[in-house]
Amino acid sequence: xxxxxxxxxxxxxPGGSLRLSCAASGFTFDNYAMHWVRQPPGEGLEWVxxxxxxxxxxxxxxxxxxxxxxxxxxxxxxxxxxxxxxxPEDAAFYYCVKGDGADWGTSFQYWGQGTLxxxxx
Amino acid sequence: xxxxxxxxxxSGSPGQSVTISCTGTSSDIGGYNFVSWYQQHxxxxxxxxxxxxxxxxxxxxxxxxxxxSGSTASLTVSGLQAEDEADYYCNSYAGNNKWVFGGGxxxxxx
Numbered sequence: 001x002x003x004x005x006x007x008x009x010x011x012x013x014p015g016g017s018l019r020l021s022c023a024a025s026g027f028t029f030d031n032y033a034m035h036w037v038r039q040p041p042g043e044g045l046e047w048v049x050x051x052x053x054x055x056x057x058x059x060x061x062x063x064x065x066x067x068x069x070x071x072x073x074x075x076x077x078x079x080x081x082x083x084x085x086x087x088p089e090d091a092a093f094y095y096c097v098k099g100d101g102a103d104w105g106t107s108f109q110y111w112g113q114g115t116l117x118x119x120x121x
Numbered sequence: 122x123x124x125x126x127x128x129x130x131x132s133g134s135p136g137q138s139v140t141i142s143c144t145g146t147s148s149d150i151g152g153y154n155f156v157s158w159y160q161q162h163x164x165x166x167x168x169x170x171x172x173x174x175x176x177x178x179x180x181x182x183x184x185x186x187x188x189x190s191g192s193t194a195s196l197t198v199s200g201l202q203a204e205d206e207a208d209y210y211c212n213s214y215a216g217n218n219k220w221v222f223g224g225g226x227x228x229x230x231x
Contacts, residue, residue, distance in 0.1 A: 035220075037167075037222075044124070044210065044222060044223070044224045044225045045159070045167065045210050045212075045222040045225070046222060047212075047219075047220040047221065047222060050218070050220070057218065059217075059218035059219065061219070095166060095167070100172065104214065104218065104220075106154075106155045106157065106172050106173045106214075107155075107157035107169055107172035107173070107212070108157065108159070108167075108169060108212065109169055109172075109178070110169075111166040111167050111168070111169075112166065113166050114166060
């Protein structure tokens with residue numbers, strides 16, 4: 001069974017930093033692209049960032065490029081999102097998502113339960 | 122990248138069929154067959170129900186079907202059931218390693 005468990009969310013002041021983690025299990029982590037998708041409470045979904053299986057193709061939404069860094073660790077079967085210069089509009093549930101291929105694939109196949117990032121002074 | 126356009130709400134009675142539309146451009150839906158749909162119940166994570174425009178993952182009832190014409194994708198739910206009441210989001214690859222979601226449609230089963 002595919003499991004994606006996010007952690008690292010919390011309350012952060014504007015301008016602050018945070019590192020989100022996602023522990024993956026139930027599939028061969030090295031064979032799949034991974035993504036982060038966020039959802040402000042009560043609002044819609046926004047794709048944030050993706051990384052392919054070999055970490056040689058990384059992409060970001062325009063809204064986060066330069067402030068967010070995605071990475072993965074095959075030894076730990078884990079995905080990360082380093083967030084800097086947090087803004088109020090970054091407040092959201094952040095979902096760790098498994099792609100359906102080694103590169104981008106065609107869909108966001110499995111989703112974690114999300115971790116909540118709150119930005120407030 | 123701009124979000125795909127979905128109607129905010131849709132509704133139908135049990136047993137009826139409902140179609141949810143998702144409008145994009147030639148740069149996303151119209152340019153690629155990488156359209157997917159997600160179902161989200163309150164307080165839960167989204168779940169993939171359609172990928173590659175028309176394909177259903179294992180375990181998703183065949184009451185759910187997808188299609189595309191030009192730059193508009195559609196999700197049809199046939200034989201509506203109470204448990205189909207949820208938010209539905211469309212998504213498409215938008216080129217240049219970008220992905221874009223629709224704003225979501227709240228489906229109410231009357």
